[in-house]
Amino acid sequence: MPSRRRTLLKVIILGDSGVGKTSLMNQYVNKKFSNQYKATIGADFLTKEVQFEDRLFTLQIWDTAGQERFQSLGVAFYRGADCCVLVYDVNSMKSFDNLNNWREEFLIQASPSDPENFPFVVIGNKVDVDGGNSRVVSEKKARAWCASKGNIPYYETSAKEGINVEEAFQCIAKDALKSGEEEEIYLPDTIDVGSSNQPRSTGCEC
Amino acid sequence: MSSESRASSSGDEASEPNPNPIPKPPEDQLAALALSETDSHANGVVHGSAGENNHNHQEIESDEEEVEANSAAPGLAEVEESREGLPRGSVGGVVWARTNSELEVDGPSSPSSSGYAGERGSSSASSGGSGIDEISEVRNEEVVDGFSDLQASWVPGKRHVDEDDASLSWRKRKKHFFILSNSGKPIYSRHGDEHKLAGFSATLQAIISFVENGGDHVKLVRAGKHQVVFLVKGPIYLVCISCTEEPYESLRMQLELIYGQMLLILTKSVNRCFEKNPKFDMTPLLGGTDIVFSSLIHSFSWNPATFLHAYTCLPLAYATRQAAGAILQDVADSGVLFAILMCKHKVISLVGAQKASLHPDDMLLLSNFVMASESFRTSESFSPICLPRYNPMAFLYAYVHYLDADTYLMLLTTSSDAFYHLKDCRIRIEMVLLKSSVLSEIQRSMIDGGMRVEELPLDPLPRSASFSPHLGQHTLSTDSPDRFREPYIGVGGPAGLWHFIYRSIFLDQYVSSEFSPPISSPRQQKRLYRAYQKLYASMHDRGIGPHKTQFRRDENYVLLCWVTQDFELYAAFDPLADKALAIKTCNRVCQWVKDVENEIFLLGASPFSW
Structure with a gap:
């Protein structure tokens, strides 16, 4: 419980296996990239402190496994997320098509209070591959999908080259922060001895 | 001898x-x-x-800090199964001298050799240049006077804020306590900075949730010398990681008390905040109470009330205690739910309104809250508090006033605007206690x-x-x-x-x-x-x-x-x-x-x- 108020933001990264979720995270947090593919088992967790508009906050990044066999962990992992990052590989149409499933799945499992305005960010990764020649999902198509889902911010990145990664996460942090802004007043009941020690049912005002 | x-x-x-x-x-x-x-x-x-029971000796312990003697920390490493790039057990450089000499000192052959205490005291763990100087030794002089409490040598507040789960020193701490939300957001960590431990906190949540997903509950994981004890209280998860050889039941009870301390500060209404908003971040609500938790955790190693579920009284002549009780009873009849007069963690007298009873655990948590919070000492205070065993859902109001350095009066009421009434009560009580020389008796008992x-x-x-x-x-x-x-x-x-x-x-x-x-x-x-x-x-x-x-x-x-x-x-x-x-x-x-x-x-x- 730090005396100076800091904000912690839970960020979930979702997407098909192999689109580069872990690489993006490693590039962002550790400024490192490895060509070797290592499947994530369950989930990986990384922490990054970020300064944004004079405020210090911590990103708690949940890098999930893309494989379907891990999807049973859904509720547990998605609960209480402040932002969800959907990642696809611009060189794989299937990974792009699946964005819709990932988004739906997240909204069902996490059941945020305001699903319409829940902050998502979409990242098209691996723009560096083959000089862009093997690309199958056009930026236009991706942006159109993002626009249709309530203007989701869109970034094209290369985790390998470190292109646009910082910018994408800046946006993620900004959006997550925005959604967590509402200040709440904590006001529990007071014991009412007169009515057999039952708390009044005025409810918590938070 | x-x-x-x-x-x-x-x-x-x-x-x-x-x-x-x-x-x-x-x-x-x-x-x-x-x-x-x-x-x-x-x-x-x-x-x-x-x-x-010989394992007890192998703990290198100071009065408060406990640091694992073994150079590898397998337990923690195993918990963090999904983390990469951490020095998993590869702790080569730093040497924690294990002082086996204690075994001899303690041995039945010479349990009371001259300078018994001194020998103990000097068998300090050398920190081998690791930079953790807290493993300092017990100061014997503090106990010579016979009435020392362990509290005396304990430095309140949180230390090692710079540590996180990648720090070697953090991994070597013998006893960790964590509070986190069911979304994996850290709320409290005994050692280290909560935010830096966000990844570790998420790991704990993942473990608990994974088991819960299978329709089961995880209670205890044994990993080598370490026990990882879990306690799930609705949206609040509490975890203890310990290699102190304490029984599972004791550690679980300590987690219960930590949860109770949290309720004392916030009530169980926090659950509704999580129901409404799973993203809910509790840490701002607990701002500044770090010291209350660390003080409670410290009391696990010196205060028998934490495992006996009973309270203790300051020794006083029967008539003296009666006199104190009488004046407390007087104010209790004027709409005070509980009137408690305590000296440090010892009760002088207490009375309650009819039918109201106070659980010893509530008394422990309340007195810990009051004693740990420095602000109570300097002024008369009126603070919302919750007695978890009495009613975990709602607040009471506590009027707290120190009558001398160690003696404090707590008047609990259900009325949020009773401050001035309770102040008057306190003035009356204080006058009677002074006149009847109860206060001086208390001080004498403290010394004796x-x-x-x-x-x-x-x-x-x-x-x-x-x-x-x-x-x-x-x-x-x-x-x-x-x-x-x-x-x-x-x-x-x-x-x-x-x-x-x-x-x-x-x-x-x-x-x-x-x-x-x-x-x-x-x-x-x-x-x-x-x-x-x-x-x-x-x-x-x-x-x-x-x-x-x-x-x-x-x-x-x-x-x-x-x-x-x-x-x-x-x-x-x-x-x-x-x-x-x-x-x-x-x-x-x-x-x-x-x-x-x-x-x-x-x-x-x-x-x-x-």
């Missing part, structure tokens, strides 16, 4: 003609309960073999201390006589200063009795003897409490218990525990103590407690339903 001479000294005592070896208490009931060796056989005595094993009366005396000259009104004012000047070279009380705790089941109160050599350093005291705690857990184990008596001998102590319907007695003896004599001594302790119960317990003077 050599062990030989000591053994003979207890032998002397045995041969001493004792007209009435087993005191005949006035009440038939108590007489029937007198502990005898044959009885204990019938009840199934557990004989602990020497060496059974409580029961001392050295003063255990040899023979049962008529009840009118005071067995302990410094207890209550029989105090000779010239007596105590002398006592403190005398250097203790003693070996405790008769028959090698070193220490005891007596818990009255009916009163929900306990009395603990003062610490005196050879149990002198905070570290030794902590070790003894841990041994009691283990004994308590084994006596109350539902699987194999309940037991009535237990006699356990290892190279540290002879521990004797005796549980009846009315009381529980925990006694520690010299490891060479004679069994029959120890049993006889326990009977005498019970008689002694009975004889001075007017002074050491708060007896049902108030219409208080316990």
Whole structure:
């Protein structure tokens, strides 16, 4: 419980296996990239402190496994997320098509209070591959999908080259922060001895 | 003093003609309960073999910090299964000197060699240049005066804020406590910075949720020397990671108390915040209460109330306590729910409005909250608090005022605008206490201390006589200063009795003897409490218990525990103590407690339903 108020933001990264979720995270947090593919088992967790508009906050990044066999962990992992990052590989149409499933799945499992305005960010990764020649999902198509889902911010990145990664996460942090802004007043009941020690049912005002 | 001479000294005592070896208490009931060796056989005595408990020595402990002696930290590494790039067990460079010498110091061959305490004290862990200087040694001088509490040497507040789960030093801490939300957001960590531990916190949540997903609950994970204990309280997860060898039940109870402390500050209404908003971040609500939790965790190693679920009273003459109770009762009748007068963690008197009863755990958490928060000392305060055992859902209001450095008055009410009324009550109480010299009696009792094993009366005396000259009104004012000047070279009380705790089941109160050599350093005291705690857990184990008596001998102590319907007695003896004599001594302790119960317990003077 730090005396100076800091904000912690839970960020979930979702997407098909192999689109580069872990690489993006490693590039962002550790400024490192490895060509070797290592499947994530369950989930990986990384922490990054970020300064944004004079405020210090911590990103708690949940890098999930893309494989379907891990999807049973859904509720547990998605609960209480402040932002969800959907990642696809611009060189794989299937990974792009699946964005819709990932988004739906997240909204069902996490059941945020305001699903319409829940902050998502979409990242098209691996723009560096083959000089862009093997690309199958056009930026236009991706942006159109993002626009249709309530203007989701869109970034094209290369985790390998470190292109646009910082910018994408800046946006993620900004959006997550925005959604967590509402200040709440904590006001529990007071014991009412007169009515057999039952708390009044005025409810918590938070 | 050599062990030989000591053994003979207890032998002397045995041969001493004792007209009435087993005191005949006035009440038939108590007489029937007198502990005898044959009885204990019938009840199934557990004989602990020497060496059974030897792991305790291998802990390098200072009074507060506990750091793992082993160079590898396999337990933590295993928990963090999904983290990469951490120095998993590869701890090469730093050397934590393990001081096996303690084993010898402690060995039955020379348990009371001269400078026993000093030797203990000097066997400090060398920190080998690791930069963790907190593993400093116990300061013996603090306990020489006989009334030291472990609190004295404890530095409040959180340390090691720079640490996180990648720090070697963090991984070596022997006992971690975490509070997190069910979305994996950190709320509290005993060591290290909560935000830096966000990844670790997420890992814990993942483990708990993974098991819950399978329709099950994870309670305990053993990983090498480490135990990972989980407690799920709705949206709040509590985790303890420990390699202190404490029983699972004890660690779980400590987590319960930490949860209770959180409720005392916030009430269970936080659950609704999580229901409404799973993203809910509790840390701002708990801002500044870090010290309350660290103080509670510290009390796990010095305050027997944390495992006995009973409170203890400051020894006072019966009339003095009555006088305090009367004035408290007076204000309680004017709309105060509870009026509690305490001195440090000891109760002077307390009264409650009709039908209202206070659980000892609530008292522990409340007094910890008040004592840990510095702001209560400097001004009269009015603060919302929740008594989790009384009503976890709602707030009460506590008026708190310190009457002197250690003595404080707490008036609890349900009315949020009762401040001025309670202030008036306090002024009235304070005046009466001053006039009737209760406050000065309190201060004298603080200096004089409580029961001392050295003063255990040899023979049962008529009840009118005071067995302990410094207890209550029989105090000779010239007596105590002398006592403190005398250097203790003693070996405790008769028959090698070193220490005891007596818990009255009916009163929900306990009395603990003062610490005196050879149990002198905070570290030794902590070790003894841990041994009691283990004994308590084994006596109350539902699987194999309940037991009535237990006699356990290892190279540290002879521990004797005796549980009846009315009381529980925990006694520690010299490891060479004679069994029959120890049993006889326990009977005498019970008689002694009975004889001075007017002074050491708060007896049902108030219409208080316990």
